Amino acid sequence: MTRAGSTAWTGKLGQSTVPRVGLGCMGMSEFYGASDEAENLRILAKAFEVGYAHFDTADMYGNGHNEQLLGRFLKTVPREKVFLASKFGIVRDGPGGLSRSVNNRPEYVREACDRSLARLGVDYLDLYYVHRRDASVPIEETVGAMAELVKAGKVRALGLSEVSVETLRRGHKVHPIAAIETEYSLLSRDPDAELLPACKELGVAFVAYSPLSRGLLTAELKPDDVKKNGDVRQFLPRFSGDNFNRNLALVEKLKEIAGERKCTPSQLALAWVLSRGEHIHIIPGTRREKYLIENFGAGSIQLSASEVDRITSAIDVSQVVGTRYPEAAMQGIGR
Template sequence: MIETRNTVSLGTLGKRTVPRVGLGCMGMSEFYGPSDDAENLRVLSRAIELGYVHFDTSDMYGNGANERLLGRFVKTVPREKVFLATKFGIVRDADGGMTRGLDGRPEYVREACDRSLERLGLEYVDLYYMHRRDESVPIEETVEAMAELVAAGKVRTLGLSEVSVETLRRAHKVHPIAAIQTEYSLLSREPEAELLLTCKELGVAFVAYSPLSRGLLTTTLKPDDVQKGGDARPFLPRFAGDNFNRNLALVEKLKAFATEKKCTPSQIALAWVLARGEHIHIIPGTRREKYLIENFGAGSVHLSTAEVDRITRAIDVGQVVGARYPEAAMQGIGR
């Protein structure tokens, strides 16, 4: 069931009202196998035609390559048609390797922002996230430096990614936080404990990344699909060994809900996330037009409270096997 832009619900993200379905651009440059920039640019242009406004990137995606790609794209459309978010804080090896550290020092915040703006070819970004928290630096110092970027006109609004409720509250006292970005899906429900409610209380948008759990919730993913060179999913615990097949079996029930609602399992999974709160936005990623259209259409799939409850009970999160990330990659998460 594909809907037009006019039927997609809108939400407030910082100072802008945008469709609650945005586009995560990470996979266009890394982590999901080989990619073609010419095709990526075509898909990004198609996204604008469909009504997408919110585009999400980071300086660490492709070690800067993703920002450069988005910079080429933004030059082709009126700036006001794009709400662009990027991030800083994860520092990769000089050669682009994945051994990494975290840096939240004020001087690094300023340097990282200037480098991102240069790659993007922009004078400002709409939303600037701290990608992961560097616990060696008080969050107040990091956010104060981010606030200076707002005052300088380089950043419109501020965000944090994968932080604790305590960190959010401390940061929010220094400067209003527009958005919190954290993984949230039918298979990853940790934000429900406190974070979603705290965001609502403080008037902070919650941006759910990986709302399809890196493809598991599409119900169409097969083991061979993730074995191509450059695909990082086999290194994630949920995709390792027999965990993959067990998690796929867990989400089979989505197919029945999709048949009932005359949409796809992916749209059911995305609509479920959106139904958890009006302050929730989603940024599913894709490099294919078919899924770009399908994901945006999820904003028009209405689920009643009873349907949300049925789906919640059907997908038993207690049976998910494997963590979201390997232990080493959990550094800075939930801190």
Template sequence: MKTKALGSQGVMTSELGLGCMGMSDFYGSHDNESSLKTLKRAYELGVTFWDTSDMYGPYLNEELLAKALKGIREHITVATKFGIIRYPDEPMKRGTNGKPEYVQSACEASLKRLQIDTIDLYYLHRKDPATPIEVTVEAMGKLVQQGKVRGLGLSEVSVTTLRKAHAVHPITAVQSEYSLWSREPEDGLLQTCKELGIAVVPYSPLGRGFLTGQIKRFEDFEENDSRRLMPRFQGENFNKNFELVYKVEALAKEKGCKPSQLALAWVLAQGEYIFPIPGTKHIKYLEENVAALDVKLTAEDLEAINAIAPKGVASGERYAEAAMKLVNQ
């Protein structure tokens, strides 16, 4: 496992990260003891870039990571996020808050839950339409001055927003959905991050698990799995998108690897400044993801992959309508 510079602000971390959301929320049932074993195994394998958020649970995922960090904190790059508001009485409702006073209080609350003194990478999870990005980032910059945060991140922002933010305080990383079936970052975001020395952190690099080939039917999702509400997994979209999975499986077979490893190797091949964070709560899949680092794609391989997964290949939006309004802001 290589350790690389995450952006240009002095943060170093593993080339492959671990998305921890599904350990506590959104993807069906969860088991804390099993997740803690997975986190321990991640550390053993050198996967030391762990990604969470205050809204996962909410709060439960940060509290889970606090347990896993005991005794190994100095070896882990902890990334968490703020800015998405959830409402206990309306589980499906989401709000945003990027006001300076909230930036400060949210950070202090995350530090307390994680039981650490400094957050290595602190993201604005979604831009608050009611607060100029310059105002939010200025407040985030004060957290760096206070020693509570090492690097600043943004999630699902437009190139225009990124440039405005970076002019106020250097941005370390931008997190966006990026995979074989979500290639929107190629429309300017990747190029801008490379130009400015900003890392790109793809979440859902395996298409929310779909590109692994493990999900065969809509019914494979548990009743409380949020993917049931996402257009790409519904009705005819599911069937159309599975055609891509078949093609990925065929290429992977030729390459002598698993579909998930081919899909992840493709993301890794897009640049040294890219740090994918595939999420899993199972040791088996974690180990498979790490093995993707050994899959080397030739120019011919990349050409074949691009042929079956051009931009716009997916049928259906990434999120339901309300959530789509908050991405690429």
């Protein structure tokens, strides 16, 4: 699936080989303030032109809007040139609703997939994830229902998001799990301990979302940037009160190393994530062409072992203050 002219490292994802730098599309629909539909479509087209092949969405992003947006984009490009990933499981309480629940029941799996395919205007998904685990439903039942989608030709590969190693192993016994999607960055390294090694052992790709820690690792984010209407970061612990400035201070050494390497802090942070294993992919999100190109370019930055060690040590992850999500949301992580 990799197109000529692609500069990013490539890796196996599901049944395809794609650039290891993909595009997270969530922010084009909500969570980061108002956005422009026409501009988002232009950015998606530019992404394809630059060499992106992996586009990540979910049914809950904008309550279906994000999938509809991608559906419009997909009408303009060859379907076989796009690796399309979506997710199900988080149920919103209506347009603009913040209340949500989790549903992994087999009958819901089938319903959710059909609705996603309709919104996207496609016959199949390259990768379909359980967005969050519903602990009341055995993972074997959920993955079993997803496996039926594979047999029906609606889905080509299965994934799990923000789950424990135990859940990964149990699901993998029912049907091969092609990918795990979890937050991972220089400021969020929990997967290092067990999840990344388990993925490598089982031959499962690891897809890192928020590899720039929602902008903290760009070294460009300012406190006022997240105070705008509709920006969800103002409600996240790492961006609350003094936590924001304390976390930003951790990035100063990254800026220094990036200057020596003649790249941006963002590119260095993304290259670090990619350096942690050949089975790792990243899906940074952006709505701006400058960062779209910059992020993709990170895939061609090769770091030596000594550089990786220096970057790893430069940011003391034990000094990060605030959890990734509010306490209630963190309870649904790693099940």
